[in-house]
Amino acid sequence: MEEFTVPIGPQHPALKEPISLRMTFDGEVVKHVDVRLGYNHRGMEKMAEERSYIQNLYLTERICGICSHSHTTCFAQGVEKLMEIEPPKRGLYIRTLVAEIERVHSHLLWLGVAGHEAGFDTFFMYTWRDREIVMDILESISGNRVHYAINTFGGVRRDISEAQKQTILDSLGLLKQRTEYYTNIGTTEPTFVARIKGVGKLSKELALSLCAVGPTVRASGIKSDVRKDDPYAVYNEIPFEVCTADTGDVFGRVVVRVNELFECYKMIEFMLKNLPVGDIVVKAPRRVKENEVVSRYEAPRGENLHYIKSNGTDKPERLKVRAPTLANYPATVEMLKGCFIADIPLIFAAIDPCICCAERMVELVNVKNGEASVVSFGDLKKLASEQYKKCGNKPEPVSIAKQLEKIRRKS
Amino acid sequence: MLAQLVRWSRIKSPWVLHLNTGACNACDIEVLASLMPRFDLERFGVQLKGTPRHADVIICTGPVTRQTKDRIIRVYEQVPDPKFVVAVGACAMSGCVYRGMYNVIGGIDQVIPVNAYIPGCPVRPDAFIDGVVKLLGSL
Numbered sequence: 001m002e003e004f005t006v007p008i009g010p011q012h013p014a015l016k017e018p019i020s021l022r023m024t025f026d027g028e029v030v031k032h033v034d035v036r037l038g039y040n041h042r043g044m045e046k047m048a049e050e051r052s053y054i055q056n057l058y059l060t061e062r063i064c065g066i067c068s069h070s071h072t073t074c075f076a077q078g079v080e081k082l083m084e085i086e087p088p089k090r091g092l093y094i095r096t097l098v099a100e101i102e103r104v105h106s107h108l109l110w111l112g113v114a115g116h117e118a119g120f121d122t123f124f125m126y127t128w129r130d131r132e133i134v135m136d137i138l139e140s141i142s143g144n145r146v147h148y149a150i151n152t153f154g155g156v157r158r159d160i161s162e163a164q165k166q167t168i169l170d171s172l173g174l175l176k177q178r179t180e181y182y183t184n185i186g187t188t189e190p191t192f193v194a195r196i197k198g199v200g201k202l203s204k205e206l207a208l209s210l211c212a213v214g215p216t217v218r219a220s221g222i223k224s225d226v227r228k229d230d231p232y233a234v235y236n237e238i239p240f241e242v243c244t245a246d247t248g249d250v251f252g253r254v255v256v257r258v259n260e261l262f263e264c265y266k267m268i269e270f271m272l273k274n275l276p277v278g279d280i281v282v283k284a285p286r287r288v289k290e291n292e293v294v295s296r297y298e299a300p301r302g303e304n305l306h307y308i309k310s311n312g313t314d315k316p317e318r319l320k321v322r323a324p325t326l327a328n329y330p331a332t333v334e335m336l337k338g339c340f341i342a343d344i345p346l347i348f349a350a351i352d353p354c355i356c357c358a359e360r361m362v363e364l365v366n367v368k369n370g371e372a373s374v375v376s377f378g379d380l381k382k383l384a385s386e387q388y389k390k391c392g393n394k395p396e397p398v399s400i401a402k403q404l405e406k407i408r409r410k411s
Numbered sequence: 412m413l414a415q416l417v418r419w420s421r422i423k424s425p426w427v428l429h430l431n432t433g434a435c436n437a438c439d440i441e442v443l444a445s446l447m448p449r450f451d452l453e454r455f456g457v458q459l460k461g462t463p464r465h466a467d468v469i470i471c472t473g474p475v476t477r478q479t480k481d482r483i484i485r486v487y488e489q490v491p492d493p494k495f496v497v498a499v500g501a502c503a504m505s506g507c508v509y510r511g512m513y514n515v516i517g518g519i520d521q522v523i524p525v526n527a528y529i530p531g532c533p534v535r536p537d538a539f540i541d542g543v544v545k546l547l548g549s550l
Contacts, residue, residue: 038478039476
């Protein structure tokens with residue numbers, strides 16, 4: 001049978017965010033996958049260089065709405081290292097507390113989406129209903145449902161009162177009860193399990209060699225978690241387990257996430273009961289000495305990495321963000337190969353893709369011969385100025401590959 | 412008489428298409444949350460649809476990036492008349508924090524006409540429902 005190519009996305013019912021997947025099929029089976037990014041690229045890293053550190057804190061928050069706390073914490077941690085300040089214990093505890101509550105919200109959201117992609121909409125509605133409890137907790141702590149803006153350099157912006165502690169502990173009881181019910185459904189309900197078992201296989205070796213992160217790699221039986229491997233904030237004081245599964249399929253990813261939920265509840269309870277007294281924030285300087293730092297953070301989707309370079313002013317010289325979803329793309333392509341058309345949304349959803357997080361990279365691919373090239377800064381500059389001259393003030397789509405060729409021939 | 416019937420049916424069950432034009436996901440999850448049991452926008456007959464051809468209202472979240480610009484116009488053209496566009500969130504209104512970035516054009520109204528603006532970063536589900544009800548009331 002002849003092979004044919006089907007473009008999925010950027011606007012597609014199965015994908016909530018703009019991304020384009022070009023798939024080559026042989027009958028029902030996926031042969032080749034081409035991931036095309038850039039629909040959500042906004043140019044944040046460049047903008048970060050023009051804004052001061054404290055402004056950038058709010059900018060990094062808006063890299064992604066679901067794991068907004070991950071990006072700010074990762075950035076704040078890095079900048080605090082550059083500033084050589086140490087946030088007070090209470091501040092760190094509240095920061096970690098919000099991080100874990102965010103993980104609960106993100107995993108509940110994902111469980112719902114997984115149910116939805118598997119055609120189990122009741123599950124979707126249930127988890128999203130209970131997710132509202134988490135949203136209320138977050139709102140009571142930070143004042144906002146999604147962008148919490150609780151981080152600042154040198155600690156956090158809001159304290160937690162005794163009354164708030166009590167309400168959080170009360171709602172945790174209800175959440176635990178509900179999660180037990182989901183565990184029951186997600187791992188034993190025959191129709192659901194039949195749909196997700198054996199779908200999107202990723203072996204241990206492949207997961208390692210493709211550098212997958214987060215629940216995707218943990219579902220393949222590898223204990224990889226930044227919270228344990230390289231503890232930041234107060235994770236070295238909190239008891240918790242790294243959850244893994246050895247099936248390496250979508251079922252394993254459900255198991256990992258559900259177990260992680262229980263770990264989160266344990267950690268939240270521990271943190272609330274052992275919240276140290278004292279200040280929540282120390283004063284941070286405006287200017288940062290010349291230095292560079294790499295900051296790691298375990299976001300709900302996996303390892304988040306920020307590289308910050310400072311140059312002695314109040315603005316960073318370079319900010320580089322490597323979001324977990326980007327690290328999971330190579331693994332996703334492997335998972336999709338050999339699967340059926342109907343499994344595509346399920347497998348793709350199983351890495352918990354967050355497109356807006358991942359839109360960072362600049363690489364040019366010549367579609368005709370598939371040759372990829374990373375453009376040097378000088379070439380890009382020449383290209384930009386030539387294009388600018390050509391079309392006046394209004395940049396219009398001009399074949400970049402052709403112009404690059406021209407520049408190369410000249411030099 | 413017929414016009415009245417058409418108007419009634421339009422207000423009674425507007426089907427919406429959710430279009431992410433480069434948003435940070437925050438508005439998207441709030442839009443979804445407002446369709447979920449707690450806020451339950453479906454009691455107003457609002458239903459989320461996958462394809463533009465079934466939709467009456469386009470809900471746009473996020474600033475317009477250069478790559479999505481043409482696609483937004485294409486999606487807009489595919490929606491049958493009468494069509495309405497709701498710009499959800501500060502980014503969809505003006506660009507918000509993304510304003511001035513090299514790959515961001517600005518708000519949705521730079522590309523397609525917008526009927527209603529709902530402010531917020533991100534929009535709260537309550538505000539979103541209020542906006543949708545106001546849009547329906549204006550028909």
